[in-house]
Amino acid sequence: xKQETRKEEIISTAAKLFKEKGYSAVTMRDLASAMGIxxxxxxxxxxxxxxxxxxxxxxxxxxxxxxxxxIQSSNDLCLDKLRQIVKLHITISSQNVYGMASLNNDWMxxxxxxxxxxxxxxxxxxxxxxxxxxxxxxxxxxxxxxxVMLFSMLSTLRSLYLWIPKxxxxxxxxxxxxxxxxxxxxxxx
Amino acid sequence: xKQETRKEEIISTAAKLFKEKGYSAVTMRDLASAMGIxxxxxxxxxxxxxxxxxxxxxxxxxxxxxxxxxIQSSNDLCLDKLRQIVKLHITISSQNVYGMASLNNDWMxxxxxxxxxxxxxxxxxxxxxxxxxxxxxxxxxxxxxxxVMLFSMLSTLRSLYLWIPKxxxxxxxxxxxxxxxxxxxxxxx
DNA sequence: AAGCTAAACTAACAAGCGTTAGTTTAATAT
DNA sequence: ATATTAAACTAACGCTTGTTAGTTTAGCTT
Numbered sequence: 001x002k003q004e005t006r007k008e009e010i011i012s013t014a015a016k017l018f019k020e021k022g023y024s025a026v027t028m029r030d031l032a033s034a035m036g037i038x039x040x041x042x043x044x045x046x047x048x049x050x051x052x053x054x055x056x057x058x059x060x061x062x063x064x065x066x067x068x069x070x071i072q073s074s075n076d077l078c079l080d081k082l083r084q085i086v087k088l089h090i091t092i093s094s095q096n097v098y099g100m101a102s103l104n105n106d107w108m109x110x111x112x113x114x115x116x117x118x119x120x121x122x123x124x125x126x127x128x129x130x131x132x133x134x135x136x137x138x139x140x141x142x143x144x145x146x147x148v149m150l151f152s153m154l155s156t157l158r159s160l161y162l163w164i165p166k167x168x169x170x171x172x173x174x175x176x177x178x179x180x181x182x183x184x185x186x187x188x189x
Numbered sequence: 190x191k192q193e194t195r196k197e198e199i200i201s202t203a204a205k206l207f208k209e210k211g212y213s214a215v216t217m218r219d220l221a222s223a224m225g226i227x228x229x230x231x232x233x234x235x236x237x238x239x240x241x242x243x244x245x246x247x248x249x250x251x252x253x254x255x256x257x258x259x260i261q262s263s264n265d266l267c268l269d270k271l272r273q274i275v276k277l278h279i280t281i282s283s284q285n286v287y288g289m290a291s292l293n294n295d296w297m298x299x300x301x302x303x304x305x306x307x308x309x310x311x312x313x314x315x316x317x318x319x320x321x322x323x324x325x326x327x328x329x330x331x332x333x334x335x336x337v338m339l340f341s342m343l344s345t346l347r348s349l350y351l352w353i354p355k356x357x358x359x360x361x362x363x364x365x366x367x368x369x370x371x372x373x374x375x376x377x378x
Numbered sequence: 379a380a381g382c383t384a385a386a387c388t389a390a391c392a393a394g395c396g397t398t399a400g401t402t403t404a405a406t407a408t
Numbered sequence: 409a410t411a412t413t414a415a416a417c418t419a420a421c422g423c424t425t426g427t428t429a430g431t432t433t434a435g436c437t438t
Binding site: 029 | 424429
């Protein structure tokens with residue numbers, strides 16, 4: 001358990017390939033080749049292809065769950081909580097752009113952990129919705145189209161992994177401020 | 190060329206499976222089984238698996254290109270053009286929820302048509318950006334964060350295929366109005 | 379120098395892949 | 409009745425898949 005370096009290297013290389021072609025289209029030989037070794041050698045470090053996907057997705061999903069728990073338990077205004085959610089997505093997405101692709105596109109290929117993942121996602125969306133609901137109750141947020149608002153914000157935040165790597169010299173603090181502003185106040189002058 | 194019915198049936202069944210598991214994870218035997226026939230029988234109607242993907246994606250991409258051309262050539266205010274773009278995405282997405290999944294997630298598996306697809310997508314995004322830019326020039330739209338605005342709107346619109354089928358009794362006109370309002374005016378009270 | 383260990387290797391497997399060739403079936407048109 | 413045709417079938421192909429077993433290599437520890 002001392003040297004997890006090689007295993008982590010395999011997992012992050014896999015995440016990179018999964019982002020480009022998707023889990024199913026990446027073969028163990030592709031992954032081995034990207035690592036400069038033979039396919040069989042991978043199994044000195046990981047137990048199966050499925051295991052790689054599990055590690056990538058579940059660790060990310062749990063990061064979101066933990067982040068949401070912190071935000072939820074604060075006493076901040078709802079609009080501030082929403083800003084913190086934006087920040088959470090930007091932070092996690094920028095730290096693991098490749099893994100986020102698997103989280104978004106390959107979760108259905110989870111086997112043992114599929115149900116667990118779905119529960120985490122469901123709970124996360126529910127917490128998000130409740131924050132918006134409280135914003136409506138406290139007169140911070142417009143009292144119409146709750147589902148449309150939630151869908152719109154979540155869709156944008158879930159696509160950050162595609163967008164962040166395309167921008168060079170990206171200041172994450174600035175992005176968080178700008179994106180929060182666009183999501184909360186719109187684009188109308 | 191008279192009876193395209195069976196071929197179209199195969200293609201829409203394939204699109205449904207592609208949405209659930211992705212192009213690479215769906216086998217011709219899966220598709221045949223969903224049609225109630227044997228895999229070899231599919232080849233009486235289609236020439237290859239790749240050909241199915243091509244038909245699904247390119248026809249949708251061209252629909253967006255055509256829709257954008259109409260919007261662009263009008264003399265409407267930029268905010269009205271944006272509302273028409275929202276309508277365009279809702280219309281196409283609701284008519285072909287399954288195909289939209291392939292367009293969004295499996296375009297990288299196109300072979301001969303990959304370059305063509307990328308050009309259509311690039312041009313579409315460019316037209317979208319120019320409409321926003323004109324909105325800034327005409328003082329309809331805030332003059333900051335053009336890229337963030339474009340990213341946010343496009344991300345939401347591209348996710349409609351996931352969201353529309355989850356809502357029952359969905360009035361598309363109403364959705365277009367509500368979504369336009371959220372995207373343009375935000376959620377702030 | 380000898381032993382240990384991490385991490386690579388070769389070789390092979392059973393199963394599944396997309397696809398082709400040739401044949402049968404059942405309905406329609408002559 | 410006969411010929412045609414659309415659409416299914418069986419059987420097989422060459423290749424690729426994830427994975428296992430057993431072996432070799434090279435660097436550290438004693």
